[in-house]
Amino acid sequence: MLVFHNIPFGGGDEVSCRRCAAGGVSAPLAMAALMRHIDAVLGAAPRVGVFFSDVGPLDHPDLPCLVDYAARAGASRIALRTSGRSLTDSAAAVSLLRGGVRIVEVTFLGSCAEAHDPLAGTPGAFKAAATGVGNLLDAAETLGVRVAVRGRVRVCRHNLQDLPATVMRLAEMGVSSILLACDSALDSRRSGDWVAAGCDTGTVNRVWVAVSGMDRDALGDKALHAFDAITISGVDG
Amino acid sequence: MSNGPPQKVALVGLNSPGYRSLALGYVRAYAQADSRLAGKSGFMTLDLDVTVDPWWVAYRVAALEPEVVGFSVTCWNARSIYDACRLLKKILPDVFIVVGGPEVAPIAEQVLKAQPAIDAVVRGEGEETFAELLSVLLRGRSPWRVEGVTARRDGEVVSAPDRVLIGDLDSIPSPYLTGVLESVEGSAYIETYRGCPHRCGYCFEGKGFSRIRSFSKERVEAEIAHLASAAGILLFSFIDPVFNLTPERLGWLTGVMEPYARDGVRLHTIEVDIERIGSDEAAMLRRAGVASVETGPQSVGERALEVCRRSFDRERFVAGVSAAKAAGISVECDLIIGLPGDTAADVLAGMRFVADLDPGALQMSTLHVLPGTDLWQRADEVGLAFDPAPPHEVVSTGEITFGDLRRLEVMGNALMDHYRARL
Numbered sequence: 260m261l262v263f264h265n266i267p268f269g270g271g272d273e274v275s276c277r278r279c280a281a282g283g284v285s286a287p288l289a290m291a292a293l294m295r296h297i298d299a300v301l302g303a304a305p306r307v308g309v310f311f312s313d314v315g316p317l318d319h320p321d322l323p324c325l326v327d328y329a330a331r332a333g334a335s336r337i338a339l340r341t342s343g344r345s346l347t348d349s350a351a352a353v354s355l356l357r358g359g360v361r362i363v364e365v366t367f368l369g370s371c372a373e374a375h376d377p378l379a380g381t382p383g384a385f386k387a388a389a390t391g392v393g394n395l396l397d398a399a400e401t402l403g404v405r406v407a408v409r410g411r412v413r414v415c416r417h418n419l420q421d422l423p424a425t426v427m428r429l430a431e432m433g434v435s436s437i438l439l440a441c442d443s444a445l446d447s448r449r450s451g452d453w454v455a456a457g458c459d460t461g462t463v464n465r466v467w468v469a470v471s472g473m474d475r476d477a478l479g480d481k482a483l484h485a486f487d488a489i490t491i492s493g494v495d496g
Numbered sequence: 497m498s499n500g501p502p503q504k505v506a507l508v509g510l511n512s513p514g515y516r517s518l519a520l521g522y523v524r525a526y527a528q529a530d531s532r533l534a535g536k537s538g539f540m541t542l543d544l545d546v547t548v549d550p551w552w553v554a555y556r557v558a559a560l561e562p563e564v565v566g567f568s569v570t571c572w573n574a575r576s577i578y579d580a581c582r583l584l585k586k587i588l589p590d591v592f593i594v595v596g597g598p599e600v601a602p603i604a605e606q607v608l609k610a611q612p613a614i615d616a617v618v619r620g621e622g623e624e625t626f627a628e629l630l631s632v633l634l635r636g637r638s639p640w641r642v643e644g645v646t647a648r649r650d651g652e653v654v655s656a657p658d659r660v661l662i663g664d665l666d667s668i669p670s671p672y673l674t675g676v677l678e679s680v681e682g683s684a685y686i687e688t689y690r691g692c693p694h695r696c697g698y699c700f701e702g703k704g705f706s707r708i709r710s711f712s713k714e715r716v717e718a719e720i721a722h723l724a725s726a727a728g729i730l731l732f733s734f735i736d737p738v739f740n741l742t743p744e745r746l747g748w749l750t751g752v753m754e755p756y757a758r759d760g761v762r763l764h765t766i767e768v769d770i771e772r773i774g775s776d777e778a779a780m781l782r783r784a785g786v787a788s789v790e791t792g793p794q795s796v797g798e799r800a801l802e803v804c805r806r807s808f809d810r811e812r813f814v815a816g817v818s819a820a821k822a823a824g825i826s827v828e829c830d831l832i833i834g835l836p837g838d839t840a841a842d843v844l845a846g847m848r849f850v851a852d853l854d855p856g857a858l859q860m861s862t863l864h865v866l867p868g869t870d871l872w873q874r875a876d877e878v879g880l881a882f883d884p885a886p887p888h889e890v891v892s893t894g895e896i897t898f899g900d901l902r903r904l905e906v907m908g909n910a911l912m913d914h915y916r917a918r919l
Contacts, residue, residue: 260848260911335854337919405916406917409914436914462902465909466910488910489914
């Protein structure tokens with residue numbers, strides 16, 4: 260499928276379940292180091308996609324320069340991951356797309372504020388993420404560019420039973436695909452049915468749901484969901 | 497039906513938004529030129545979008561107060577047309593409803609048995625048959641006697657013998673040169689030949705006819721010149737199944753289009769045999785105003801290719817895509833999900849293959865088992881289950897379950913979405 264090379268940015272506060280573990284805060288990588296990484300990736304494989312990951316590319320002060328650098332270096336697609344918080348300002352969404360980012364992965368932990376915010380540990384986090392998705396899609400329409408917004412759901416035992424509703428909510432928002440990134444601590448035998456239900460919810464709503472971090476056998480007759488439309492090299496979920 | 501001339505004939509197309517039916521243009525141009533109908537029949541064409549509600553279609557047609565209505569039916573508009581016909585018969589009980597086109601022609605008797613509002617089906621090429629049918633109706637004769645027509649005789653559905661194909665396509669008056677068909681928003685369809693050199697089991701593009709019959713070069717050149725100059729056409733849509741049918745034809749069409757291309761005229765995405773495109777051919781396409789081409793592979797699974805009688809040379813395919821891209825031509829690679837013989841792994845391998853090529857555009861479609869195709873005939877033999885109602889989407893295959901087919905469709909859509917999201 261579409262191959263992206265991972266460029267971790269460092270920095271920021273990852274959207275993760277605070278009831279499972281405290282989120283880590285790390286220092287953002289310097290621009291020079293990130294440029295060297297981009298050079299290395301595109302030097303080895305010109306015209307591939309790059310995926311700005313880790314926890315907060317949108318918070319990186321040099322993001323616009325780095326997007327421009329990757330575009331000039333020949334990246335076919337530029338994708339990044341975000342909590343969506345930085346896109347609540349519609350101007351930021353427009354700016355992001357103008358810069359050349361075309362695939363944006365927004366992380367969710369639940370189907371609504373009542374489910375998402377307590378796990379994220381941040382009041383208003385769900386609304387911010389949902390607003391970010393909406394702003395991106397609106398900006399794409401305004402600018403006349405093709406953008407793919409991808410929902411990433413970090414799955415743990417605390418949001419397992421909310422998965423079908425979360426997938427439904429993301430489908431309503433208009434995402435192009437969804438990744439269920441399962442926590443390694445999840446017991447596949449107990450969680451497989453809920454994950455499969457999330458996959459089915461996506462299928463009937465015409466949104467592809469891929470699953471990572473879970474043994475394919477645990478998905479039973481939904482094993483195709485172990486395949487994703489995009490592949491990000493060097494990233495776990 | 498009324499006996500008094502002129503016989504009012506309405507031709508109705510439910511087309512993709514923004515298009516007009518070339519098929520109805522041919523049928524009308526031929527009928528208008530038929531001496532048997534001169535002064536006795538009057539024609540109206542109603543080109544509507546396929547999205548129009550059947551009640552509104554019936555309303556629009558009824559307002560024309562026709563005595564004969566002809567619909568051009570494909571798998572995409574069949575349901576709407578059947579609904580509209582049913583309503584129309586209630587509104588105008590005496591109207592004679594004729595349908596033709598790829599969806600109904602191969603299964604004419606089934607269609608008449610299932611659709612009591614429809615009076616006749618024109619099988620095969622419609623131009624001569626429809627004109628003769630109108631002539632027969634004018635004289636109060638029986639429509640079921642007309643070659644190429646399936647109709648009812650005393651309530652029984654009967655088919656007259658097939659009609660021989662039109663040998664000289666130039667005998668069909670040009671819908672453009674006669675003024676029957678006008679361009680829409682600066683674009684127009686062009687057909688330079690009928691038939692298809694390939695025999696792919698899923699395809700009905702050649703309408704079941706292997707013999708290639710061409711319009712004369714003079715006729716094609718006259719149509720293009722008329723449209724490009726008089727009508728100000730900026731975009732031509734060539735509907736030929738294979739644009740690069742032969743090197744000679746490609747050279748000729750390049751020579752025809754090149755002067756217009758220099759003035760900004762462009763060709764809408766054309767279908768090509770990419771495996772026969774090298775740097776020279778790509779350069780010719782570019783000079784002709786081609787910005788994008790559409791091609792297979794449809795599948796990379798050996799078994800499916802074999803069952804569907806389709807050839808695929810991976811190396812030549814890759815070379816063809818590279819040559820086109822090097823010439824600045826975007827390639828749209830098509831895959832069909834649900835071909836018999838393909839496993840889910842084969843479909844995924846196909847997606848990886850076309851994504852890795854980075855051709856410019858990807859198109860994933862679910863198999864539609866079309867009437868008249870080899871797969872329609874051999875569905876049971878090759879393990880295909882499909883919806884008998886149009887558009888005849890595949891339900892399951894011997895290799896892929898119903899659920900996995902739906903999953904692969906959704907995944908294919910996601911791949912297309914992400915592929916399009918590029919700089």
